[in-house]
Amino acid sequence: MMRRAAVALMMLPAAVMAQDGPSKADWDAINGSLKQLKDGRYLDAANILKPLAFDAAGKPKPGIFYSQWREARTRMTAEPAGPEPQPSYAPEAKAAAERLAATTARDAIAEIVARAARTRVVILNEDHGLPRDRAFALEVARALRPLGYSVLAAETFWNTDDQAPMARLAKDGYPVHSSGHYTQDPVFGDFVRQSLAMGYRPLAYEQTESGGGLSRADSIARREEAQSSNLAKVLAAAPKARMFVYVGHSHVAEEPIGGYGNAKQSWMGALLKAKTGIDPLTIDQVTLGKRASGYNGLARRALAAKAPGRSVVMFDGDRPVTVGQYADAVDLQVYHPATRMVKGRPDWLAAMGRKPMAIPAGFVPQKGERLVQAFVASESDDAIPVDQVLLRAGDDVPSLMVPGDRPLRLVMQDPTASPGAVAAKP
Structure with a gap:
């Protein structure tokens, strides 16, 4: 169980992992929560973390426990726990909003299809706390399948020496609690279930070692190297295969981006591009998502009128516009329309x-x-x-x-x- 806890923690955003490592007592709580998840006890998994996620006054304590508690609650509601961050009025946030306000919106799926036809690798990222991103991933999977995309590689799939979790997933056609960490979310689970029904083959490519004892930067570098090498081997062995790779956060970047100490760091997308010579279509959902940070609040206000009822990507003439951390490191950035609640549930569930x-x-x-x-x-x-x-x-x-x-x-x-x-x- 300790190894799975370590792997699950490796999947967390770098901003969370930048904190001091968990103590033994912390590990006990995390392992206890993960054990409840493995047994399908979602409510108990969240309740174990709650006393550690909030102070005596009921105020959230920023850090790994609140992040994990919020993720656990979101699995039970399909909507993120906690309020959307307040907009930032910092100069860089204002500049990004002004730039996006001047852009033209194009339908996201149509643009993805047009560009995916010219490559054999599509990489889409997600915010791990937004099931809405996973519903869009299903839309992308549907749109890519007629183009011949047949391999679904997901960061979250458990990668083992015997490949037993993937063998069972392919045989059953639906995920179980041992298929992966984020697939325990029903929205992610059904994205996988429906993708397999379309004819996709599941592929696990995650690093199999935790990389203990390394610095944060070295641990990330080791993980990105392992992920990209695992994917490159599959692409080399099947030169005609087309692959849809679903990742979290920065793994999507196909150019080096800022890392710890402001040093540039190459993530999985950039390393895969270098190893294979394939220019992947890289798509970011995180930067313009409702939970990213206060940085995008003004930008989201500027984009709301451009996306009535559809997901869009932004263009300046014929050039895609990307802002924030992944500016010029991804091909497209997606903005999703505001969620409406229908009978107490998010409207985008109907599209699934x-x-x-x-x-x-x-x-x-x-x-x-x-x-x-x-x-x-x-x-x-x-x-x-x-x-x-x-x-x-x-x-x-x-x-x-x-x-x-x-x-x-x-x-x-x-x-x-x-x-x-x-x-x-x-």
Whole structure:
């Protein structure tokens, strides 16, 4: 379990990992939370971290515990916990907003398709705390498949010497709790489930060693080297294969960007480009995302009117515009329209092929919180739910958003209690 905890921590954004390393007590809490996740106990996984994520007054304590608690809560709601950062009015933030305000919007998927036809590698990043990014990844996977893209390489997939997790994933056609860390999110899980149904083959390429004892910069460099080498080997062995690579944050950069001590650092995208000679299509969702930082607040306001109901990329004439940390290090930056809540759920879930399903009255808690999960009935007990919602006694009851063409089983999960299940059909 310690190795999996270490790998899960390696997947965190560099900004989080820049903090001092966890103590033994911290590791115990992290391992306890990960153990609950592995057992499918989402509510307990979040509750273990909560006392460490907040101070005595209930104020968030910035750091790894709050970040992990927020991620755990987001898995149960599909929307990020906590408010969107307040806009920054710093000169660089104002300049980026002004530049983007003067741009022209193009449909993101159409632009990705046009450019993906000219390469064999597409790299898309995500903010690990925004399931919305994973729904867009499914849109991209759908659009790339007719172009011959058939390999889905995801940073989160567990990479083992025997490749047992990927063998099972390919055989089953759906993720389980041992498939990966971020795939434990139902939105990510269904992105993978639907991609495999389209004919994609899953590929794990993560570093298999934790790199303990190294500096932060050296640890990152070792990881990027391992990731890029693993992908390069697959591309060399299958020279006609087209690959969709789904990563977190900076791994997408195909040019060196600022790292620790302001030194330029080459991340996976840049190393893969150098190793293979392939110029990948690199796409950033993080910079203009709703959780990135206060840096993009003014920019998001400027872009809101340019993206009514669709995801867009910004152009100055025929030149894509990229700003922030990944300026000139990625080909495209995506801005997603503001989320609308419909029956208590994000509107973008419907684009994943979901329909609303009312939660039976007997599943609504009379006190406290309860997690209600929907599983595809034919899948194994350790499968990732296709959807789940967190209910609070006395609050409005949201809908489940589920596929409308297959039998489901509903499960209610209370804190520290064994789930109870009943069969249901949508």
